[in-house]
Each structure stands twice: as structure tokens, then as C-alpha cells.
Amino acid sequence: MNHAQTLLHILSSNRDRHQSGQQLADEMGVSRTAVWKAMETLRNQGHVIEGIPNRGYRLLTSTLLYSKERLQTLLPSWELHLFDSIDSTNRYAKTLKSRKALALACHQSEGRGRLSRSFYSPQGGLYLSLLFPAVFPLSDASLITSAAAVAVSEAIEEMCGKYCQIKWVNDLFYQNRKVCGILTEGVLGVESGRLTAVVVGIGLNLFTKREAFEDSLKTIATSLYDGEESLPSGFSVDALIASMVKKLEDSLATLSDRTFLSAYRDRSLVIGHEVRVHAGSEEYMARAIAIDDEAHLVVENEHGERKVLSSGEVSIHLEV
Template sequence: MNVKSELLATLAKANGNFISGAALADELGVSRNAVWKAVKSLEAEGYSISSVTSKGYRLNEDNNRLSVNLISPLLRTKELGRNMKIYEEVESTNNTTKELDSDAVPNGTTVLADRQTAGKGRIGRSFVSPSGVGLYMSTLIRPEFSLEYAPMITAAAACAAAEAVEKLCGSPVKIKWVNDLYMNDKKICGILTEASFGLEMRTLDCAVIGIGINVRSAKEIFGEELCKTVTSIQDETGIIVNRNRLCAEVLNNLEVYLGKIVDRSFLQEYRKREYLTGHVVTANIGRDKILGEAIGIDDNANLIVRLSSGEEKHLSSGEANLCRIADN
């Protein structure tokens, strides 16, 4: 038995309450001195643990170290996150997940990293991923639904992440079609889904859902230019969200929302949060650029844009942004 791991998991399950040294020793089947040594070792690794005479030990909410032992007790999932790998640093959690033998690892296998050196965004962009600041995670799924539903995976994941952030910070979160989360008109999260198709392009073998959420303040790291459009939960709300708890909430929600893709019931939540609807937008479709009013989301999670001619375009891919009109 790994005393440190068992101790950490036990403290995590206590939900911020104190547990006496004697109770911990009995539960773990070790001496109180062994408990004390394990606590000191965990503290040396960066975990924040309070120790109060006559009360015992408590895992503090301000812990910022990612740990399977802190995430697993908070999971309500059947499969997602039940097999989890955490790294100090990777180039990209999506790449690391794709390098796994997808036939061998369980459905729902999740990879997290404290830092990404080459975080991936859509359309070949990078996702700035400094250490200790964000939640960078990728989950491998093998959907049972047919290929036609694949384009809706990202939209379902956006609902899951938005709901998780909103629950833990209490501030409203919007979804900017198709894959970004916004708070106070700035981006806090990006989602990138990469799929693997069958040889005849008729089946969806697996998909890797990458989610990057800016959790703690990163103004000094992002720089002035990036901060014009990108922000974090802490910078917008003043609340420091626990990354382990946020990870668990995202996975709990994601399993639910993936189950709502076939009947499209998740679209009600997506439409409620969608950021562009009702505004004039510019959209890039390949090399073409259009201008029109975003009027809603169709049943395939496509953005509907009405042109000045009255023609309606249903965008299944590309990028759309609010049209910024300069004041005269």
C-alpha cells in the first residue's frame, strides 16, 4: 500500500473537513507516526494540508497540484476519467493521448498536464499553456453513435465545460461557436476535437477531446496584446478555482452531454449560451469571407448566418467573429 496516495485520497473524500490522526491511522492500518510522515512528505511535494491539535488534518482548498487521488473521489462517471494519466509537462495533451494505443486503453482515458509546450488550438493555432495556471486535459472516447453525429462532439464538450466553470465560480459563461468559452467578452477556454475514422470513412473509430481552461491569473505571462482577447477565471471573478475539482466537474458533465448527442437534447443548453447569435458577424469559410447576422444554431450545431441578400448559410466549419464597427 502507498500510504501517501491512500492518505491523499482519504483527505480528498473528507470535503475540507478535519480527520484526526488516530482515525486516519485506523483507516489506513498504519501508525500515527506513519500518518505524520506521509503528511510531511505530501507537503514537501506541494500539497497544502492544515494540521490542528485536537482536530487532525485537512486538505486545503487552495491546492494547485494536479493529482489522480484528488480527482477520482469527485468523479461520478462510469468511464470518463477512470483511467487517468497526469504529466508535469507535455507538448500537447491531445498528441500524448493520440500516441496511446487506442485499442488497448479504456474508453474515457484522460490525460492531463500541468504545462503544455506546444498546446494546440483550432486552425493550426497555438494555445498558451503555462505551468500551474490552467487545466489542460484530453479525453479519448470511442462513440457508439454513427459518423453523422461526430461534428457535434465539440459542441457537447463546450456545454460540459461551460457548466463546470459556471458551477465553481458562479459567473455566467458563454459559448462562442463552435469551440470557445467566453466570460465578459473574453476567451477563457478552447476546445479541440480530433477524430480517427475507419478506412472507408464510414465509421468513427475514436475521438480525442482536448479542453484547455485558463484558471488562475496569467496577465503577466500572457502579455498585454493577448490579454486584450484572452482572460482567466480568476482575472474575471477573483475566484481561485481548484483545478482538480474543475477537472472532475468537466468529466462528470462531459459523460452526460455525450449521451445527449444522438437525441440532440444538449442543443438547448448550447443555444442558451451561444455568444454570436443576434449579432453581425464575419465568417471565414475556407478562403471565402462572408458578412451577416448570426441568427441561431441548427439541429446539427451549425451556425446559421443570414446575409444581406436574405440568403441563409449554415456553417459547419470555419470561424466566425463579432463584426467590430469603428465609431465615426
């Protein structure tokens, strides 16, 4: 057991009280400097450790889901920022100056979705935001969310063996319930006023128990696994995260080719179904006909008129 693991064990066993740096050093049989280095290692891994002058240190939460060291090995070119809890990973990622960065948390206090809505982000989820340089034509930026939906759904199928469908434009559904939401935001250069980077936020319900969801979500949301104890033996969250990142990175590198659209159409939850269209102040029933080459949704209303939706959203009644 290394110093960080020893320190984590001591802090986990004494959550109800603070311990001074000297007390920890004495118990571990190491120097205060070694304790400090071990403390920083744990914090970099996402553990939240409270430090109060004249009182000492206390472990508030313990994230054992992922490891910064393992993730860095799997994603060597990425700058990693790991947290137990944060207000919003998208908000944090947009402040970073690096070219490629990943902000990751197990809980968000102020998660955000499309149209400035709040995004429920309880413990048991994975909330990650990827900062990419804007190396693609601006005309292709609207395709990013759709490409991300394919990348995440394929990573889930590859690493978890679970098939997800895509509800246009940014939600993944598992067994007819929402399991993931995606939010793409642009970052403008202060001096140029031009798009310099994009942040792709992914909120995935990994193992939040059904009863833990807010009442308004219990009938429409779900998790890949019902509780942490349901995770398969040997399951690696780090491998799932790395798979999502790599697949999205590959998709963005070939965004203009639109090769992801075939999988996007195959996984569509709405094509061929009656949907309610919400577009600004307009709302009407229509049949979803197709996804075009710009990832827009083509619908046909009750009068046989076809419309191409580039924004707004649709809702669909599903049997669960």
C-alpha cells in the same frame, strides 16, 4: 505526514541542489525502497522530479493544483495521466490504448487549436484531453465539440459561479474575453481505417494573470481568476475537472437526442449579432440568426441571403 509528503517537503526545500537516494533515505529515516515508492507517488501526481545518475534528485516544478488520488476517487472508471508540463495532451491521449482516459497538465509547450493553429498554454491553466470510445453514430460526431462547450460552461458555472458564453463553434468567453478553447479529434483504427475513438481537448485559463498573456492576447483573452491568490478559499480544482468530465460523458451518452442544443443556443455569444464569416478563402459580414439541429450556424448576409455554416469560423467585435 506520509512518506510522499515528507519527500515533497524535502525536495521543495532544496530546489537548488540534487540529493542522492541515500541522502533522502537518511533524512527521512526510511529505506531506499521507501524513497523510490514515494518518488513514484509524487511523479504520478504530476510533479516533475529530475533524476541524474551519480548526482541524485531535484524537484523542477511542483503541481499542487490537483491530486491523482482525489481525481481517481471522483472518476473511478477513468484511466488518469497527470503531468506538470507536456507537449500536447491531445497528442498524448491519441496514443493511448485504453477505452476511457484523461490526460491532464498545467502547461503545454506545443498546444494545438483548430485549423492547425498553436494554442497558447501558459502556467495557470488547465489543459485536459479526454479519450472516449466512438460508440455514437458517425453522423453525430460533428456535434461533439458543441456538446463539450455546454458541458464545460455548465461545470464552470456550477463549481465557480461564473457564467460563460459560447462563440460558435468551440470557444468559451467570460466577460467578453476568451477563457477556453475546445478541440475534438478522431482516432482511426490502424487496421480498419474507421473511427474508433475521439479525443476532446479542453484548454481553460484558470488563474493565469492578465499581464502574463502574450501581448497579442491581452485584449482578447482572460482567466476565470486573476492569479492563484484569487482562487476562493476551499476551491477544488479536482471537483471542477470531475464535473467537466462527468457532464461531457453524460452529453455524449445522449448525443443523438441533441438535448444539449437548447443550452448551446441560450449561451450563444453570436446569435443576433453582426459577425465576420471566415469560410475558406471567402470572407464576408453577416448577421448570426440561429443554431440549427446539427449545431451549424445560420447567418444572413447583407443581401438577405441565408447560409448554413458547418465549418469555418466567425469573429465578433466585443466591448470589454
